[in-house]
Amino acid sequence: MEYLWAPWRIEYIRRDKSQDEGCIFCKKNSEENDEDNLIVYRGETAFVLMNLFPYNNGHLMIAPYRHTSDILSLSEDESHEIFELTMLSICVINTCLKPQGYNIGMNLGHVSGAGIADHLHQHIVPRWLGDTNFMPIVGHTKVMMNGLKETWKVLHDAFEEIKINQKHLNDKVTF
Numbered sequence: 001m002e003y004l005w006a007p008w009r010i011e012y013i014r015r016d017k018s019q020d021e022g023c024i025f026c027k028k029n030s031e032e033n034d035e036d037n038l039i040v041y042r043g044e045t046a047f048v049l050m051n052l053f054p055y056n057n058g059h060l061m062i063a064p065y066r067h068t069s070d071i072l073s074l075s076e077d078e079s080h081e082i083f084e085l086t087m088l089s090i091c092v093i094n095t096c097l098k099p100q101g102y103n104i105g106m107n108l109g110h111v112s113g114a115g116i117a118d119h120l121h122q123h124i125v126p127r128w129l130g131d132t133n134f135m136p137i138v139g140h141t142k143v144m145m146n147g148l149k150e151t152w153k154v155l156h157d158a159f160e161e162i163k164i165n166q167k168h169l170n171d172k173v174t175f
Contacts, residue, residue, distance in 0.1 A: 028049060029042075029063070037049065041163075043081050043085055045081045046078060047085075050148060058093050060089050061122065069117055088159070092159055100129055
């Protein structure tokens with residue numbers, strides 16, 4: 001059996017959750033400061049944001065705007081857009097960060113490991129050969145190659161460029 005050690009996330013686990021007010025995903029998507037909220041892209045029914053306590057640099061999450069924990073309650077538009085945003089996110093991360101692989105998935109319910117079980121969200125974790133080394137185990141330190149704000153800027157700008165290119169492409173397409 002192999003173990004994924006993530007001791008750098010202990011700050012998230014030990015934080016005082018009694019101060020949490022409402023759903024973090026609903027709160028972030030209702031505010032307008034995307035940079036402070038680490039939102040890199042807003043779609044029609046779902047949005048993409050960076051994880052404040054990432055497993056790796058570029059760790060993204062995709063969540064529907066609608067507050068739900070039930071994957072079976074997703075509308076066809078929501079489920080399609082979450083998958084489309086997953087593919088778009090991989091394109092952006094491939095371009096900006098050049099990972100060698102990914103972990104992608106959802107933890108549905110507290111028993112599955114969901115830190116926020118009341119609002120479903122999909123994780124996209126870029127992976128590189130050797131990204132898990134001795135530092136987390138021996139030094140209880142995760143080496144991140146870039147800061148959150150710097151990574152937000154790179155990813156946000158790449159999403160914006162794709163959005164602009166898609167709009168120009170759509171403007172030129174006639175049926």
